Amino acid sequence: MELFCLDDLELEIRKIVLDNAIKYDGKPDVKSVMGALLGSNAELRSRAGEIKGIVERSVSAVAKMSLSDQISELKRIAPELLVEQVRVEVSEEKELPELPNVDKWSKVVMRLAPFPSGPLHVGNARMVILNDYYVKKYSGELILVFDDTIGSSEKIVEPDAFDLIPASLDYLGVEYHKTVYKSDRLDIFYKYAVDLIKRGDAYVCDCDAEVWRTMHKVKGIPCACQGLAVQENLARWEMMLDGTYPERAAAVRLKTGMTNPDPAMRDHVILRISETEHPRVGSRYRVWPLLEYSWGIDDHELGVSHIIRGKDLVKEGKIEQFIWNLYDWPQPELMYYGRLKFQDATLSKSKSSKEVRDGTYNGWHDPRTWSLQSLEKRGIHPDALRKVMLDLGLSIVDISISMKSIYAENRKIRDADxxxxxxxxxxxxxxxxxxxxxxxxxxxxxxxxxxxxxxxxxxxxxxxxxxxxxxxxxxxxxxxxxxxxxxxxxxxxxxxxxxxxxxxxxxxxxxxxxxxxxxxxxxxxxxxxxxxxxxxxxxxxxxxxxxxxxxxxxxxxxxxxxxxxxxxxxxxxxxxxxxxx
Missing domain, CATH: 2.40.240.100 (Ribosomal Protein L25; Chain P)
Incomplete structure (x- = not known):
């Protein structure tokens, strides 16, 4: 059961009120907000009378704001809620904005960071094409980094992906200059973990995860582990490495602050234990970094200057910035774009991976996977994908389009021949x-x-x-x-x-x-x-x-x-x- 302290509840209400206001020309509605809030947080229904007063005050305050101010505030506190449904009109030519602060860097260095759970699909093409476009524009360097750290039990590293992803990039005409595997860099992540513990910026927490979430994360109260001495934390770190701690019994937390207004940012986990066999390094490692921690380190180590990715990774970006600030490192420019939904294509790499494994789909070339391999097999020209994805640009709002946009561009390219x-x-x-x-x-x-x-x-x-x-x-x-x-x-x-x-x-x-x-x-x-x-x-x-x-x-x-x-x-x-x- 999710618990809310008053500050958290007011923040959640504020997000919903702003979202409701923007959808209805700046005029939020108490009834609609209550429905959305209680519909997604059933445990609050017993407090509906108390909560209604908070909602009414928030609605009254937001209604006095201009629509542009409402959008600005929602973009700041919950950019993931900004949604725009559009029909893409493919123009003859569209120039994307310049990268910010290029002069601060000796050269533009960008990276593609796919998790190797399968090939790239049509939705991934946007990230790939945008990065490729800018690297070519500035004669920079593009690094292919396989984000092959051990994920959740649902997110499995597929060995075939190490070949399928480069094949997808070749199909799109993407030029990358070197390949890096996260699984080859565990010693680097371990070195920084020890350093963060010694600095007092991280600690090993062996609290029960559910107890920590409800009693500490939600309430903003530190657990006892946070106050342990450095030597005790280093001893616990060794226990994570040597197998004394079983899976899920301990994790390294970064001291991002228990008073952070966003509960998701409070003393965030950066390394955890997993004994899942890895297709490249086997069982050599049992402690694995989370994505945001590994990137906080690697974006510095690899000299990355600009990062373009989906806004679903905004929280991860904040963790990375926290690490960069701890070490006083130059900060890469973070640029986000909104989610891309295809109205007539269901994109789920985990589902496709399961269907490929059990034989329901006839390999990754099966059209139902929507992989780039499947589009190539169907004769979709890579320039059709490139044109549509570049026309979408870098808007932070979510966009819903039809595959017909890509088909129309493909017809223009292919029909005459x-x-x-x-x-x-x-x-x-x-x-x-x-x-x-x-x-x-x-x-x-x-x-x-x-x-x-x-x-x-x-x-x-x-x-x-x-x-x-x-x-x-x-x-x-x-x-x-x-x-x-x-x-x-x-x-x-x-x-x-x-x-x-x-x-x-x-x-x-x-x-x-x-x-x-x-x-x-x-x-x-x-x-x-x-x-x-x-x-x-x-x-x-x-x-x-x-x-x-x-x-x-x-x-x-x-x-x-x-x-x-x-x-x-x-x-x-x-x-x-x-x-x-």
């Missing part, structure tokens, strides 16, 4: 009579007549040809009505069964004159079996025109009326991945 082909899912075969052509002439690309035509052989015997039509198309045709098989000829349906088609003419203007439908088709002889992997992982089977055999693996093309696809494998059956419409 994408060959066309006919594809029919599960075709129904019909016979054509009275044909005199040996082949149909189909434009290589409808927008570029000068590229000429491709020929679809008809294998006509005594005026008879067999072709495959989509069942839904065939069902929609009216008896006696004129329709056209695209780029071939005009037909009516015969009166006999099985269904046959009577060839009426070849001129497309004839069908246009009566407003008849134009439908896709494939010849029975020579057509190629195809399997299309859709975005939801399902497989569509059908046949494509014979010209598909002339296209190389990795060709990006358009199945007319189906959408854009990429050829993944060639064989008796051609395997393609669906990209988008």
């Amino acid at each position: 994408a060959p066309r082909a006919f594809f029919v899912e599960d075709p129904e075969w019909v016979t054509i009579h009275r044909n005199t052509l040996d082949y149909a002439k189909v434009p290589v690309h409808p927008d570029f007549p000068k590229r000429g035509f491709r020929k679809i052989p008809l294998h006509t015997i005594d005026g008879t040809v067999e072709v495959g039509l989509q069942k839904s198309d065939l069902k929609s045709l009216k008896k006696g009505g004129l329709f056209r098989l695209k780029d071939f000829a005009n037909f009516t349906i015969g009166k006999t069964k099985p269904i046959s088609l009577n060839l009426e003419s070849y001129d497309v203007e004839d069908v246009r004159a009566v407003g008849g439908p134009i439908i896709h088709w494939i010849p029975k002889e020579g057509s190629i079996p195809v399997e299309i992997t859709l975005i939801n992982g399902s497989i569509v089977q059908g046949l494509a025109e014979p010209s598909l055999t002339e296209l190389a693996k990795d060709t990006f093309l358009q199945f007319e009326r189906v959408g854009f696809v990429k050829i993944n494998e060639k064989g008796d059956t051609i395997q393609v991945s669906f990209a988008h419409k």
